[in-house]
Amino acid sequence: MKNDYDIIVVGAGPAGSMAARFAAEKGVSVMMLEKDRDVGYPVRCGEAISKSGVEEFISTDEKWIAAHISKFSLNSPDGTEAVIEFDDAGYVLERRIFDYALAKTAAEAGADILSRAYVNGLLFEDDKVCGVKYEFRGEQKELRAKVVIGADGVESRIGRWAGLRTFTDFRDMECCTQITASNINADANTLYFYFGENYAPGGYFWIFPKGNNTANIGLGVSGMVGKKRSALSYLNNFMSNNYPEAPILTSIAGGVPSTITLGKISSPGIMLAGDAARQVNPLSGGGIASGMIGGSIAGRIAGEAVKMNKPDHILAYDKEWHNRLGKRHEIFERLKNGIYNFDDNKFNKIAHSFNKVPKNKRTLGRLFTTALVNQPSLLIDIAKVFVI
């Protein structure tokens, strides 16, 4: 193994793998370090993604698709179901296979990958990041690089070590827990969402099918809610009321930094991507597609900077990210804040009104228009991000 690389990527999730791949495609040397034993495991994700979000980066392969999604079922507190149908909306993934496939594309582009490598510090030279310190099989090691890309997830500390203020306000953290359960009687092509005080106040509860009557069942609530009652207690409550006998195949916890992108995602020698940069859609909490986009931009720009021998070029990343997706996330953040404080009664009324809309006009844009009809400024935002 070499002692120095052009680019080090920390974290081998979707953002890290795309950063490594797009950097390597520029013809520079890349090492991607993963702290866990396995790329792609443990999974900390609801695993739903839009088709377009995947196709930009990897051609569809049934081996990492658990379910094809063509319908959303949105359920209000009084049990009213609003259904939105799509031609071919997206997938529920098998992330442990998907992440592995993404990492392989990075390897095929020429990136080196090392698992069980826990990064625990940065190296500096003239106040500029110039590598990482890491622990590997009980030994403390160092690896130098021209650029370090931190794609180390919600638990990222790399940005902080480089002087970026990266922690997430606990009110913006969606604190999630999920089980994968068997013997769940749900449509195999529908994503189910449940809203209201009993399910997930200020967030949502989900059932995402994974084929053969298995499903990811979970929820996210803000840390503000968690102060009074944990995500786990909502999940336990739901399961004992609805599926008390369901076999549980996995149970996990996780955090989603559900707010706009960090103010600064690059600094001399360092860039952040994925959850580490808060490249998450704050409304849906979805971060796979946006993390891949962020990672790919970071990787390409880092590669260009090395190739051109222009270290400051990496600072162009912030602007490019904001133009591609960051500004869109600001719109989603405003929509999230618009519906955040809705009570059960309001959710019920929205569902009732929406079900009066002709079936072929029931779209996500129409749903948000129905929900936010009294907030005209947000209607413009809806028009910007949804096809109505």
Next chain:
Amino acid sequence: MIEILPDKCDFCGCCVGVCPEDAIELKEAEINIIDERCTNCSKCVWSCPIEVIRFNRDGILS
């Protein structure tokens, strides 16, 4: 003092993400609070999805 119950922890990193003091260290399946940095602000307690972190005031768990 903030206490993490390691037997119950899922090592998900939610607490690390909200810690304003960079006072939590998370490895693959090992988590530690760096006591010199911790200010007992309790944000990690509130954010833990699965009730694994506690604030222990004078030995009384709350």
